[in-house]
Amino acid sequence: MDAGGGSTSVRGNRGAGRLARFWARRGNRTAVVGALLLLPVVAAFILVIAGPLARGVILGFYRVQQITMNTRFVGLGNFERVLGGTQFWNALWITLQYTVGGLVLQMVLGVGVALLLNQHFHGRALARSLAIFPYLLPIVVATTVWKWLLNPNYGIFNTMLTDVGLISQPIGWFSEPDLALGSVILVSTWRVFPFVVIAILGRLQNIPRQLYDAAATDGASAWSQFWDITLPQLRSVLIITVFLRFIWDFNDFNTIALLTGGGPAEATLTLPVLIYQLGFGQHQLGLAAAVADLTLILLSVLFVLYFWMTKPLGDQR
């Protein structure tokens, strides 16, 4: 008993000695303290992001009774159902149209307005403030205002168009299947293009003036200056803006849910709205999770692409 105890004591002393030597090294101390400092962030990440994300992914493999949360494992059954039907593919196509269409308009409008606001003119500060206004407006307010403006029975747009004789019948901007998606894209563009303006304007203000002076001395036209100086200088911020806006627009639920609810006849049914309808309308949480999983995969591909494209830029700096 004593011998055993002695042996344990010797091993304990050796262990303590090793620990003391480990701690005595400055590099080890830094590593341990660093890990401890990171711990709260890692814990928060697991709790708030990784945990729910994993749970969401896993739900895609179950049939889930949403109210009771009773589950039954169905393997790839939900994915087979989603990919085998037409609704997912239609929603994906509409999501791409909504995202790309909106992105093109946002970029063109955003860059154009940023270039204008970068010029010196009287009232520039006021113009800059006003340009940001749509982005500050709560989305519920913005969509309600647009719904009323474009309302076929009371809306001022239809009234004006009818009064000047451009149309004989009011147009259902959000209720005609052929027009609804375009109308939603326009409202979305109006609301978020100021983000592009802010990002581009910030970079424009940092382009050295000497570059333009030198180009002007060499006789470069305004177009050449834009093409050869402004655009290359904007490249990094443009790429970041395009990627961020692509991801945000791809995931945009609020605008469409508030304007059309995905209708009419699924003409504006994007993936986020489909997920909502499956999960909260039909109470098919497993199916909804499967669509969400597929959306996550699609966006992850883009995310990898984003890193791949932005890394060389970092190296160039």
Next chain:
Amino acid sequence: MNGTTPLYRALMDGGMSRRTALALLGAGATLPWTGRGGFAQDVGGMFQLLTEDTDDPEIAWYKARVEAFTASHPGVQVAYDAVGMSGLFEKLTTALAAGQPPDMVAGSGLSRVATLAKLGVLQPVDDIVEAIGRDDFMPGMVDQFTWDGQVLAVPVQTLSFPYWFRRDLLEQAGLAEPRTWDDLLNVAKTLTRDGVYGICLPGGVNTATARQVLIYFRQGGGNILDADGTIVINSAENRATLEFMKELYQYSPPGASNFGFGDLLTNFQSGICASTYYSGRMLQRVSARAPAIAPSLGCVFPPYKSVRFTYTEPRGAYILAGARNRDAAKAWMVEEQFEAGRHIDWLLTAPGNNLPVRTSIATDARYTGHELLSARADVLAVLLNATETPGNFYKESHEHAPNPVGGSLDTGPVLPTMLQRYVFGNESAETVLSWAAEQIDDMLQNI
């Protein structure tokens, strides 16, 4: 006197178990039954109350009652949340998933209550029904909220959906009140002129559209489920009905594919439409907001093709199985929500829409003597008469087996999307009905 009657009657009629009666007597011994404070005067803690009612007068009623309830029970803190009809399931889903359900919901349609009952998330309220007076409820009313011999919701009110029209426009056009689909189409077509549309129909992805689909399907001789619960939505009758609906939508204002309940009311009371379907709330709204139209407001049982049908659905108040403050919920129901005078005040927050389900209330002079209801007794008669032809998503007819996904059909996107794809998206009736059948089948398998 009002306060003592239910308990006295319950005890004298023997309609209550000895244990329940003794429990009530025990509570009553501490404080005489006065309609407030007598049921469970020692209740305390947090009491979470959800409601689907979001109109201003309804919210004002709840706020007043919450104030009175907390005054008589100083230990109770009431968390009152008006989540609306479409927000209820979302709220319940997240609350139940988080293991923190609300204590009670002050009223949901039978279809939604049935879904929750089927899922086993409600607890019996037999004792409350007995305390209010089981015999006072209209025949069959309590039975509709009874599953496996247990009452799971207390009937609050019922509603019906008649057809509303502008009598002045009808008379100017020399038309009689429509009784059949042919009449209806003729009225819609004839009255569509001079900037007015003959009929306003819902078409958005919402409850209004879902109910309209059920109304027309049943009127056209079709069903969603047959009496045994088999999916029969893809039928020749429903294909013909969709065709009729598509024709009718031509006479509805532009934008119909986004319309919900609110648009029907707004368009009718603003004079854009000559007719529409709506609950009894129309009576109050037109009287209050469109006095020029009010005198010519007409109301009949909805025109039909082969089956006399309109949507009618009782609402019930219920306590969640995981409620942490059942005592407060019971006290709330007995003292505030169902006490005769306060209950009548509640029904009159939307006169004509909130129809009584208790005999004593329906005959109470405080209810029948209401200015608007007594002035438009003709309308009240139509509304009450319509409730006698019950049909809703839970049971499409008396003979139907309960539909366990009725609540999801009522508030979900399947039926509205199906209609939109046919009427506005120009897909074939066969395609959209077949798609709807698949969706419903999937929902039934998931329950």
